[in-house]
Structure formats: C-alpha cells, structure tokens
Amino acid sequence: xxxxxxxxxxxxxxxxxxxxxxxxxQYGITSLVWLLFGFGLMMIMRYQLAYPDTPVPIxxxxxxxxxxxxxxxxxxxxxxxxxxxxxxxxxxxxxxxFGNYFVPLQIGAIDMAFPKLNAASYWTYFAGSxxxxxxxxxxxxxxxxxxxxxxxxxxxxxxGQTVWLIGMVxxxxxxxxxxxxxxxxxxxxxxxxxxxxxxxxxxxxxFITAFLLxxxxxxxxAAGVLQLMDRVVGTSFFMPSGLVVTGEVxxxxxxxxxxxxxxxxxxxxxxxxxxxxxxxxxxxAEIIANNTRKPLxxxxxxxxxxxxxxxxxxxxxxxxxxxxGMGTSIGAFFQTTTMIISIPSVVILTALLLSxxxxxxxxxxxxxxxxxxxxxxxxxxxxxxxxxLAAADIHLHDTYYVIGHxxxxxxxxxxxxxxxxxxxxxxxxTGKRTNELLGKLHFFFSLIFMNGVFMPMFxxxxxxxxxxxxxxxxxYAHAADVIYLNEVMSYxxxxxxxxxxxxxxxxxxxxxxxxxxxxxxxxxxxxxWTDTTSxxxxxxxxxxxxxxxxxxxxxxxxxxxxxxxxxxKKV
Amino acid sequence: xDIPYTVKNRPDTGLYNGKLGVWLFLASEVMLFGGLxxxxxxxxxxxxxxxxxxxxxxxxLATLNxxxxxxxxxxxxxxxxxxxxxxxxxxKLYTLITLLFAFGFLVIKYFEYSAKFAHNPPYLPSTNNFxxxxxxxxxxxxxxxxxxxxxxxxxxGPGSKMWNSDPExxxxxxxxxxxxxxxxxxxxxxxxxxLYLL
Numbered sequence: 001x002x003x004x005x006x007x008x009x010x011x012x013x014x015x016x017x018x019x020x021x022x023x024x025x026q027y028g029i030t031s032l033v034w035l036l037f038g039f040g041l042m043m044i045m046r047y048q049l050a051y052p053d054t055p056v057p058i059x060x061x062x063x064x065x066x067x068x069x070x071x072x073x074x075x076x077x078x079x080x081x082x083x084x085x086x087x088x089x090x091x092x093x094x095x096x097x098f099g100n101y102f103v104p105l106q107i108g109a110i111d112m113a114f115p116k117l118n119a120a121s122y123w124t125y126f127a128g129s130x131x132x133x134x135x136x137x138x139x140x141x142x143x144x145x146x147x148x149x150x151x152x153x154x155x156x157x158x159x160g161q162t163v164w165l166i167g168m169v170x171x172x173x174x175x176x177x178x179x180x181x182x183x184x185x186x187x188x189x190x191x192x193x194x195x196x197x198x199x200x201x202x203x204x205x206x207f208i209t210a211f212l213l214x215x216x217x218x219x220x221x222a223a224g225v226l227q228l229m230d231r232v233v234g235t236s237f238f239m240p241s242g243l244v245v246t247g248e249v250x251x252x253x254x255x256x257x258x259x260x261x262x263x264x265x266x267x268x269x270x271x272x273x274x275x276x277x278x279x280x281x282x283x284x285a286e287i288i289a290n291n292t293r294k295p296l297x298x299x300x301x302x303x304x305x306x307x308x309x310x311x312x313x314x315x316x317x318x319x320x321x322x323x324x325g326m327g328t329s330i331g332a333f334f335q336t337t338t339m340i341i342s343i344p345s346v347v348i349l350t351a352l353l354l355s356x357x358x359x360x361x362x363x364x365x366x367x368x369x370x371x372x373x374x375x376x377x378x379x380x381x382x383x384x385x386x387x388x389l390a391a392a393d394i395h396l397h398d399t400y401y402v403i404g405h406x407x408x409x410x411x412x413x414x415x416x417x418x419x420x421x422x423x424x425x426x427x428x429x430t431g432k433r434t435n436e437l438l439g440k441l442h443f444f445f446s447l448i449f450m451n452g453v454f455m456p457m458f459x460x461x462x463x464x465x466x467x468x469x470x471x472x473x474x475x476y477a478h479a480a481d482v483i484y485l486n487e488v489m490s491y492x493x494x495x496x497x498x499x500x501x502x503x504x505x506x507x508x509x510x511x512x513x514x515x516x517x518x519x520x521x522x523x524x525x526x527x528x529w530t531d532t533t534s535x536x537x538x539x540x541x542x543x544x545x546x547x548x549x550x551x552x553x554x555x556x557x558x559x560x561x562x563x564x565x566x567x568x569k570k571v
Numbered sequence: 572x573d574i575p576y577t578v579k580n581r582p583d584t585g586l587y588n589g590k591l592g593v594w595l596f597l598a599s600e601v602m603l604f605g606g607l608x609x610x611x612x613x614x615x616x617x618x619x620x621x622x623x624x625x626x627x628x629x630x631x632l633a634t635l636n637x638x639x640x641x642x643x644x645x646x647x648x649x650x651x652x653x654x655x656x657x658x659x660x661x662x663k664l665y666t667l668i669t670l671l672f673a674f675g676f677l678v679i680k681y682f683e684y685s686a687k688f689a690h691n692p693p694y695l696p697s698t699n700n701f702x703x704x705x706x707x708x709x710x711x712x713x714x715x716x717x718x719x720x721x722x723x724x725x726x727x728g729p730g731s732k733m734w735n736s737d738p739e740x741x742x743x744x745x746x747x748x749x750x751x752x753x754x755x756x757x758x759x760x761x762x763x764x765x766l767y768l769l
Contacts, residue, residue, distance in 0.1 A: 110572055113588045176599055184592045187584060188576050214599045222606030226707065233696045235703035237614065253699045255618045260610055267606075540572050 018115035019539055023122050024101030025429070028422075030126060031093035035415075036500070038084035041077045043497055048074055049472035050490035071470035075144035076160065078468060080135070082147025083164065086276070087171050088129045090410060093418055094279035095175075095213070096125065099182055099206040102425065105528035105536060106200050108191030108546050108568075113184040121177035128170030135163040146468065148265060151238035151258045155230050156245055165228045172221045179210035186210075191527075193548035197303070198567065200526050200552040201296065204303055205282030208310045209275050216271035216314070223264035230256075259324055266317035274313045276410055277377070278306060280417030281348055284370045287424050288352055290524050291367040292359025293563050295553040298351040305344035305351075312341040322390040323397050331390045338388035345381055349374065365439030369420035372447050373413060380408030383458065398468075401461025404454050412450040419446075419503070424522070426507075431515040431534040438506040445499035452492025456485035523564045526552055530566035578740045593747045597754050604758055607708050611765065614700050622701045624767040627694055629683055633767045636679050637759065643672035644756045647723075647749045654742040659734055662745070666727045669752075673720050680713055705766050712762060715755045722748050 014022060047056045048069040060067025069077075104112055112118045135142035140158025143149065154161050186207045190199070199207075226237045234252060238261045241254030281302075289296045296302065318326065318334040352374055361367065383405040386392035396402060419442075426434050463482045465473040472486045473479035520529040528536070531546040546568040554565040575581070576588050584591065615621045624630075650665035687694040687702070696706040726745060733741040 109574075111574055113574060114592065115574075176596070180592050180595045180599075183595050184588050187591060188581050188586070188588050189574070214595060215602050218599050218603035219606030219609075222603055222610065225711065226607075226610060229696060229703065229707050233703075233706075235696045235707070236700055237610065237703060237707075253697060253703075255614070255700045257613060257617050260613045260617075263613070264606055264610065545572075 016119065018111075018119045020100050020104050020112045020115065020118060021429075021536060021538075021541075023118050024097050024099075026122050027092050027096035027100060027125070028098075030129065031089050031097060034084050034129060035089035035093070038081050038089055039497065039500075041081045041084070043493055044069065045074060045077050045081070046490040046493045048470060050487045052471040052474055069470075072144060073141055074470035075146075075468070076136075076141045079143045079146050079149075079164075080132075083132065083143070083168075085410070086147065086272070087168070088125075088132065090276055090414055090418070091175070091272075092125055094414065095182075095206065095209055095275065096122065096178060098202075098279060098283065098418075098421055098425075099178070099209075101429065102528055103182060103185060103203055103206050104189070105428075105532060105541060106203050106526050107186060107189060107194055108527050108531070108542070108548065109185060109189035110540050110542065110545065112181050113188055114181050117177050118181055121174050121181065124170055124174035124177065128167050128174060131163060131170060132167035135160040135167070138163055148269070149227070149261075150265075151227065151230070151261050152240070152243055152245075154227065154261075155239055156250075162228070162231050165224050165231070168224050169221060169228075172217045172224070175213045175217055179213040182206055182210040183214065191545060191548060194567075197300065198548055198551050200282075201285040201299070201302055202279075202282035204306060205278040205285075208306050209278045212271040212275050212278075212310055212313065216268045216275075219264050220268035223261055223268075226264075227261065259321075262321050262324065263317070266320045267314075270317040270320065271310075271313040273406075273409070274309060276414050278310075280373065280377075280414040281306070281352075283417045283421040283424070284352060284373050285355075286524075286526070287366045287370040287420050288355050289553040289555065290424075290522050291362045291364065291370070292356055293362075293555045294355070294359045295551075295555060296351065297354035297357070298347075299551070299553070301347055302351050305347040309341060309344040309348075312337060312344070316341055316388075319388050319393075322393045335389055339385075342381070342385060342388070349378060349381070364423075365434065365436055365443060366420045366424035368440065368443045369416045369423065372443065373416045373420065376408055376412035376416060376447075376450070380405060380410075380413050383408065395464070396461060398466055399461035400457040400465050400467055403467050404457030404461060407454045407457070411454065412447070416446070416450075419443075425528075426510065427516070427518065427521045428528060428532075428534050428536070430511060431517065432510050432513045433516055433518075433521065434510045435506050438502045438509075442499060442502035442506065445502070446496060449492045449496035449499055453489050453496060456482075456489050460485055523562070525554055525564050525566050527567055531568055578737070578743060587743060589743060589747050590750070593750050597750065600754060600758075604708075604711075604761075607704075607711070608761070608765070611704050611708070614704060618700070622699070624701075624705075624769060627687070627702060628705070628767050629686065630767050632679050632683055633763055636676050637763050639672045639676045639679070640756045640759050643669045643676075644753050646672065647752045651742065651745045651749050654734075654738070654745055657738075659731075662734075663727065663731070666723060670720065670723055670727060673716060673723070676716060677713065677720075680709070708762055708766065712755070712758055715758070719748070719752050719755055723752070 017023060044056055044059060044063070053068065055067030056063055056069055064070045064073060100112065100118065104110070138159045140160055142160040143157065143164035145154035145157045145161060149161065149164065186203060229235045230237050230239060236252045236254050236256040238258050239250065239252050239254055239256045240258060243250045243254070285296055285302065316334060316337045318330065319338045322331060383401070387396055387402060387405060423434055423439055426432070460473070460479070460482045463478060465476070465479045465482060473483060519532070519534055522529065524530070527546055527548070531542055537543070548567045549569060549571045550565065550567055552567055556563045557565050578587060580587050646665045646669045650662045650669060653661035653665060694702050696703045726748060731741070733744070
C-alpha cells in the first residue's frame with residue numbers, strides 16, 4: 001500500500017501515472033495554462049476593439065503586417081478564445097482536475113474505478129488540445145467561424161476548421177472516458193456507510209456533470225463527423241441547395257440544412273452550460289459549509305434541484321435559436337422549459353445564500369471567492385431570463401448583452417469558484433499553505449476588474465452593438481453613444497490580467513514554502529480532510545480505508561467537543 | 572490494496588465495475604447513433620425528393636449481412652456461456668465462429684461499397700445526401716465492427732491466457748465484449764430497414 005514498495009522513475013510516477021491524484025494535477029496544470037493562453041488571446045482582441053487599426057503592442061509582430069490585427073485573424077482569435085476557455089480550460093479544470101483528485105478522496109476510494117482509462121482520458125485531452133493549437137499554424141489560420149462553428153460559414157472556411165473538428169472529436173472522446181470513470185467510481189466505490197444522501201455536494205455535482213457529458217456530447221460528435229464529411233469528402237449535410245459564395249454558385253449536391261447543425265450543436269451546448277456551472281456549485285457549497293461552520297441549508301433540496309436541472313437541460317436547447325424562424329408553438333415550448341429550468345437554479349442559489357444565515361463566517365481567501373461567486377452568478381443567471389423569452393431575445397440576440405450574460409456565468413461565476421477550490425484544496429494537495437494577503441489582493445482586484453470588463457457589455461448590448469465585430473462597432477451609428485465603453489472594458493481586461501499575477505506568485509512561493517504538516521487546516525468534516533495526510537499517500541490514498549457514519553456537513557453539532565464532526569467519526 | 576468490485580458484484584448494485592462501465596458507454600453510443608438517426612430524419616423530411624433505398628442499395632446482400640450479425644451475436648453468447656460452464660475449448664470454437672461471421676460482414680460490405688464506387692456514374696458520398704448519410708452511418712458502424720473484431724480477436728488469442736490465471740475475471744471480460752457486440756448488432760438492425768428498406 002505504501003508508495004515505496006516498488007521504485008518508480010520520474011516518468012512512471014509523474015507522466016504516465018495511473019494515480020488519480022497525479023492525473024488530476026496533470027489536468028489542473030494543463031487546463032490552467034490553456035486558461036491563461038485563452039485569456040491572452042482575448043487581451044489582444046481587446047486592444048483591437050479599443051484602438052482599431054493601430055498596431056498591437058508587445059505581440060504585434062506575431063500577428064500581421066505592421067503589428068495590426070487583421071479582421072480575419074480577429075475572427076480566429078474569437079473562435080479559439082471560446083473553444084479554448086470552455087473545452088480546454090474550464091471543463092478540464094472543473095471536471096478533469098477537481099473531479100479526478102477529490103471524488104475518490106471524498107468517497108473513501110483508493111483510486112478511480114478504471115485507472116488506466118483515466119490516464120487515457122487525460123492523454124486524449126492533451127493530444128486534442130495540441131491538435132487544436134496546431135490550427136494556428138495551418139494555411140488561413142485557426143478556425144474562424146466562431147466557437148459555435150455554424151455552417152455554411154464553417155463549411156467554406158479555411159483549413160483551420162478541419163483541425164478544429166478533429167480536435168473536438170478527440171476532446172469529446174476524452175470526456176466520454178472521463179465521465180464513464182467518474183460515474184462508475186461514484187456508483188461502485190463509495191465506502192461503507194456512504195449512502196447517496198451522505199455524499200458531499202461536490203460529489204453529487206461531479207456525478208451529475210458526468211451524466212451530462214456522457215449523454216450530451218455524443219450528438220455533437222455526430223455533428224462533428226457530419227461536418228468533417230462535408231468538408232473533407234464533399235457531402236452536403238449542412239449545405240443548402242444553390243448556395244452562392246462571393247458570386248459563385250457552390251457545386252456540391254445541396255439539399256442539406258444549416259439548421260441541423262444548430263440543433264445538434266445546441267443539444268450539446270446547452271447541457272454544457274450546466275457542465276460548466278455544476279462543479280462550481282459543488283465547490284462553493286463545500287467552502288460555504290466549511291467557513292460558516294454550520295450545515296448547508298436544504299441539502300436534499302440542493303440535490304433534487306441539481307438532478308432536475310440536469311434533466312431539464314436536455315429540453316431547452318432551441319432557446320439559442322429563436323431567430324432561426326421557428327414556429328411560435330415550438331418557441332412557446334422552449335420558452336416554457338427555459339423559464340422552468342431557472343427554478344432549480346434559484347433553489348440552488350437560495351440554498352447557498354441561506355447557508356450564510358446565522359453562521360460565524362471566516363473570511364479567508366477561498367471563502368471570499370465563494371462569496372463573490374454568489375452575486376456574480378446571480379447577475380449572470382438573471383440577465384439570462386430576457387434571453388430565454390423570444391420577444392426580448394430577438395432584440396438582444398448576438399449582441400454584447402449575450403456576451404455579458406454568459407461571461408458573468410462562466411468568468412466571475414465558474415472561474416471564481418475554481419479559484420476558490422484551488423485555494424481551498426491547495427493545503428491538501430501540497431501540504432503547504434497559500435499566502436492570505438496575496439490571495440485577498442487577487443480576489444478584490446479580480447472582482448473589480450471582472451465587473452469592469454463585463455458590466456459595460458450589458459449597456460452596449462442593450463444599445464444594439466453586435467458581437468463578433470472586429471472594430472468594436474465603430475462603423476455603426478447606434479453604437480456611437482456607447483463606443484467609449486470599449487476602452488473601459490479593455491483597460492479592465494488588461495488590469496484583470498495583471499491581477500492574476502498575484503495568483504501566479506502566490507502559487508509559486510507557496511509551492512516552495514515549507515510543509516505545515518497539517519492534515520485538516522480548515523477543520524473540515526469530509527473524508528479527504530479527516531482521513532488522509534497532506535498530500536495523501538501515493539497509490540492507495542488512505543492508511544486505513546475510512547467508514548462513514550454521518551452526513552457531510554455536521555458542523556457545530558450541539559454537545560460535541562469540536563465545532564466539526566468528521567463523517568468518519570463513529571456515532 | 573486493490574480496487575474493489577473489479578470482479579465481484581457490489582451487493583447494492585449487483586454489478587461489477589466493468590459491466591456498469593460498458594452499459595454507460597453504450598448509453599453514450601445510443602446518443603451518438605441517435606444523433607445520426609435524427610440527422611437522417613431531419614435531412615429526409617427537409618427535401619421533397621428522397622430516393623428509396625432500393626434505388627441505390629443491394630437488399631439481398633444486406634439481408635445476408637443481417638443474418639451474419641445476428642448469428643455472430645448468438646455465437647458470442649454461446650462463447651460466454653461456455654466459459655460459465657468451464658468449457659474453454661468450446662469458448663475458443665464459438666469465438667472463432669463469431670470472428671468469421673464478423674469478417675464475413677466486412678467482406679460483403681466491401682463488395683457493396685466497391686460496387687457503389689465502380690458504378691457509372693459513381694455513387695459517392697458527395698452524390699446526394701442519401702448516399703452521404705448511408706456512407707457516414709454504415710462507415711461509422713463498420714468502424715465499430717472493426718473495433719469489436721480487434722477486441723474479440725485479442726481475447727481469442729493472447730488475451731485468453733487470463734483464463735488460466737483469473738478465470739472469473741476473464742469470463743467477465745467476455746461478457747462485457749459481448750454486450751458491446753450485441754449493441755453493434757442492434758445498430759445494424761436499425762440501419763438495415765432505415766437505409767435499405769424505407
């Protein structure tokens with residue numbers, strides 16, 4: 001059981017490892033690098049938006065003639081920013097990294113159910129991400145038809161789109177392997193006494209996320225295969241008859257439907273929204289329970305709300321497609337389901353908010369990020385309601401309002417939760433503490449500048465400024481009154497970039513700091529804190545596999561000596 | 572320390588890990604092929620003239636292929652049942668027959684495909700959307716067949732050594748491969764009428 005039964009070289013221990021913790025760290029580091037890269041693309045784009053047709057400083061030489069960012073390259077950066085942030089950054093971090101590392105620890109398992117499959121899943125993700133990146137070096141540059149890749153534009157696009165599709169098929173395969181693994185692990189490997197209603201909320205969120213990935217991603221894989229056929233073999237699945245491109249009639253057989261892609265794409269991409277947000281709920285719930293020193297409000301309501309949310313997420317997809325000319329009765333159906341799906345989200349947010357009531361709150365860095373998550377996600381969620389109603393959506397569709405809405409959900413929402421998770425579990429992963437001052441600086445500056453970037457988008461969007469304009473709307477009269485906000489947003493974005501330096505420095509100096517040897521620095525109740533060392537043992541995790549006797553959030557139980565009662569403490 | 576329930580069933584679920592894993596994998600496969608069947612319906616209902624399958628495709632050959640796959644599913648179950656009855660020789664025999672049926676399917680598919688390409692004018696995926704979706708769906712199905720052949724072939728050859736060291740686990744593995752193989756068979760049962768007959 002101990003790690004030194006057999007000698008391991010650096011390669012077998014850290015690179016080709018099948019230990020879920022190492023794979024989790026591999027996922028974490030890779031996805032953080034991609035997040036930084038995707039953010040870098042955006043900082044370049046924001047320069048072009050604030051100062052169109054002026055040379056981009058620092059990286060200008062890489063871009064184009066005279067350091068300018070050409071419009072077609074702006075499109076590339078936009079498409080790749082979206083793809084990278086979602087598929088290479090947030091999902092692998094939330095699901096691959098956190099899920100891999102903490103689900104087995106929290107359920108008292110010695111590893112994932114299929115360790116080799118786990119490694120295969122990471123390396124498929126890694127290969128897919130490298131393939132994605134090679135798109136930048138093919139003729140015509142990376143995919144430039146938006147992260148949604150709508151045909152027919154994506155069908156006549158340059159070679160980068162083919163690379164994008166191959167990369168996506170790899171990523172989908174990776175997430176399929178990962179989700180099967182998490183599902184089997186949670187169903188089969190829960191330790192004795194860990195019944196479903198004693199699972200930490202984090203495990204529940206990973207479990208439900210895995211179901212979404214398992215069932216929602218394959219239709220996009222089907223769509224990706226069909227688009228590949230269109231592009232490579234010359235079929236016309238998404239090509240309508242008689243399409244004219246720059247004055248020339250396309251020669252393909254025709255008879256296909258661009259709408260078909262939209263349906264298959266959004267059938268994935270709406271559940272994908274919940275793939276992005278559910279792990280964030282889980283992390284925030286853990287941290288709030290721990291730092292208010294009281295049980296979560298409405299544990300069962302949270303669980304049922306999340307399960308319901310996941311089911312509903314499969315029947316709301318066409319609310320992304322109101323302007324495609326769908327009939328009013330179909331529109332009514334999807335508006336209704338969209339309004340219904342907001343109910344469980346509100347239940348979850350309310351439960352988290354009520355959990356604060358009467359708690360003796362500790363304002364440490366993870367808690368600050370978790371607290372920041374609640375209003376930021378709230379803004380993101382509430383601004384989504386007008387988009388769910390066709391009448392309002394027809395005005396707001398494809399404007400910056402939409403961009404503001406989903407960024408509030410994902411950036412100050414999910415990414416704040418992920419930062420919270422990193423600060424919260426850093427002592428467990430490394431056995432060391434992070435610097436509180438740097439962490440707090442990171443939080444407050446990030447909070448300010450996140451809002452500086454995304455709040456003005458609502459104003460521009462309501463004024464009607466469209467997304468995906470390489471000049472930020474300069475040529476439109478209706479944008480004239482709000483165009484000055486481009487500079488505000490761009491400066492905020494760059495300052496937000498600078499604020500992340502606090503995070504990077506914090507990680508580096510904390511990693512080189514000395515071990516505290518504390519097993520459970522936050523006085524938490526769940527198994528990963530109470531029954532493992534920091535960091536946990538190599539293969540095997542636990543000295544003695546723990547048994548579970550109680551629920552996950554028994555904080556401040558009357559009559560107990562401590563204000564936390566570990567799940568593994570005998571009744 | 573070993574991961575629990577790799578061989579024995581977990582009492583409350585009645586499953587071992589691999590079996591649950593393959594069922595979940597098949598669920599996602601249902602969504603994959605479901606997406607393609609939906610695409611087929613969407614494309615077909617979206618145009619006025621959709622050719623009948625018989626205009627392009629060879630129904631007798633496909634019928635023979637259907638028989639091949641159904642028979643191979645039967646022999647697949649027989650090979651697993653033989654292991655359950657501790658009869659390794661019979662396992663080998665039935666697995667060999669399964670493989671032969673699977674290869675037979677591929678050979679017939681090869682003749683079907685090459686007849687399309689050799690036709691004058693050639694019937695290519697780009698000719699029209701019927702042929703496009705035909706080649707895409709059957710092509711993806713053929714890839715699944717090839718994947719199945721590789722795995723079954725492995726357990727016929729080098730993989731079968733596990734029978735001597737851990738027979739129970741080996742039997743489980745054959746059960747899992749069988750589940751996958753029945754699924755691939757089932758996909759064809761849907762593909763055949765949808766593409767050839769309707």
